[in-house]
Every structure is written in structure tokens, then in C-alpha cells.
Amino acid sequence: GNSVTQMEGPVTLSEEAFLTINCTYTATGYPSLFWYVQYPGEGLQLLLKATKADDKGSNKGFEATYRKETTSFHLEKGSVQVSDSAVYFCARTNSGYALNFGKGTSLLVTP
Amino acid sequence: NAGVMQNPRHLVRRRGQEARLRCSPMKGHSHVYWYRQLPEEGLKFMVYLQKENIIDESGMPKERFSAEFPKEGPSILRIQQVVRGDSAAYFCASSPTEPGQGFAYTFGSGTRLTVV
Numbered sequence: 001g002n003s004v005t006q007m008e009g010p011v012t013l014s015e016e017a018f019l020t021i022n023c024t025y026t027a028t029g030y031p032s033l034f035w036y037v038q039y040p041g042e043g044l045q046l047l048l049k050a051t052k053a054d055d056k057g058s059n060k061g062f063e064a065t066y067r068k069e070t071t072s073f074h075l076e077k078g079s080v081q082v083s084d085s086a087v088y089f090c091a092r093t094n095s096g097y098a099l100n101f102g103k104g105t106s107l108l109v110t111p
Numbered sequence: 112n113a114g115v116m117q118n119p120r121h122l123v124r125r126r127g128q129e130a131r132l133r134c135s136p137m138k139g140h141s142h143v144y145w146y147r148q149l150p151e152e153g154l155k156f157m158v159y160l161q162k163e164n165i166i167d168e169s170g171m172p173k174e175r176f177s178a179e180f181p182k183e184g185p186s187i188l189r190i191q192q193v194v195r196g197d198s199a200a201y202f203c204a205s206s207p208t209e210p211g212q213g214f215a216y217t218f219g220s221g222t223r224l225t226v227v
Contacts, residue, residue: 004153036218042220043117043202043218043219043220043221044202044218045218089153089154091153096209097142097144097159097206097209097216098156098167099146099154099156100153100156101154101155102153103151103152104153
């Protein structure tokens with residue numbers, strides 16, 4: 001199927017720590033890959049995306065590289081802030097309109 | 112430029128009642144998508160609509176659920192005879208055209224339905 005698997009949380013980090021949230025996808029077709037962020041009580045916001053192998057998506061200090069050889073799209077940030085506390089969702093699409101999401105990874109950054 | 116507006120934000124219904132969830136897409140957007148987020152789960156695609164047309168309802172339960180996007184007014188997701196398992200967050204998204212590969216659309220803040 002067209003599934004996405006991401007690491008379970010919650011992830012708790014101290015401010016300025018390095019963040020990695022793992023995401024792997026099933027190698028079906030040529031998907032586009034996304035990371036969405038959901039702040040408490042809000043809807044999902046697109047964080048970054050990549051549409052083909054070796055593309056790197058980046059935004060607000062977050063990065064993820066589309067790795068076809070490992071079917072991965074891990075999210076990284078070099079120095080997290082308290083304001084980054086949220087739930088992060090990895091997602092893919094083949095069809096162009098139906099996104100398949102992972103279960104989400106909750107991140108808590110403490111001062 | 113208002114984003115995707117969903118209302119109500121929170122909805123409580125007793126078992127057997129009907130739930131109506133509304134979604135007003137962004138200005139200029141004619142494509143609407145509904146997703147459901149069950150507790151501890153990621154979002155699941157339910158239905159894709161254009162004005163007056165259902166394009167893809169493959170993710171929507173066959174019984175009790177229906178969706179519409181009339182020529183005028185918001186898109187409506189309707190759940191008849193709600194059961195406890197319908198308790199979830201329902202998110203709407205919109206786009207100006209059919210998103211091609213790599214296109215990512217805009218989500219609303221969701222309606223949290225609780226069935227008691």
C-alpha cells in the first residue's frame with residue numbers, strides 16, 4: 001500500500017538540542033513527501049515538501065531529504081526551540097490529492 | 112485573506128443524533144477535501160469534492176456519512192445516527208485547482224466531534 005511509518009513519541013528535548021524524527025514510506029510509485037506540523041488546538045500546516053529523489057525540503061530551520069535508496073524522509077533541526085513543541089506528521093501522496101499520513105510524533109521542547 | 116474556515120470548532124452529540132460539519136474554503140478555492148483524525152492516529156482521507164460534484168469518496172464510510180459542496184455556501188459533512196466511534200477530529204482542506212504531484216493544500220483548524 002501507500003503507507004507512511006514514523007517514529008513513535010513523545011519526544012522530549014531540551015531547548016537547542018538536535019532533533020530527528022524518522023519517517024519511512026512504502027516504495028510504491030513515485031510519491032511526493034511532506035512534513036506537516038500541528039500546534040495545539042490548530043489545524044495542520046505544511047512545514048516542508050519534496051517531490052523527487054534527492055530533493056531537500058527546508059523551512060524554519062527544519063530539513064528533510066527524500067532518500068529513495070532507504071525510502072526515508074527524516075525530519076531534522078539543528079537547534080529546537082520551545083515554540084517548536086507540536087505534533088509532526090509525515091505524509092505522502094501518489095494521486096496528487098489524497099494524502100496518506102503517519103500517526104504523528106509529539107515533540108515537547110523544555111526550556 | 113481568511114484561511115479555510117471550519118465550524119463549529121467543537122461539537123457534542125448524543126448517540127443517534129445527526130452531526131453537521133461545515134467548511135468554507137479559502138477565497139478562490141473550488142476544491143475541498145475532508146479528512147478524519149481518530150485518537151492516536153494520523154489523518155485519513157475521506158472525500159474530495161468540487162462545486163456540486165463528488166470526485167472521490169473512497170475513504171468515506173458507506174453508511175451514515177455524506178458530503179456535499181453546493182454551488183453556493185460551504186461544504187457540509189453530514190453524519191447521521193452518530194455512534195461513539197465517530198468521535199474524532201474532522202479536518203477540511205481546500206485548493207484552487209486539482210493539486211498536481213507535490214501540491215499541498217491548506218487545512219482548516221478542524222471540528223472536534225464528541226459523541227456521548
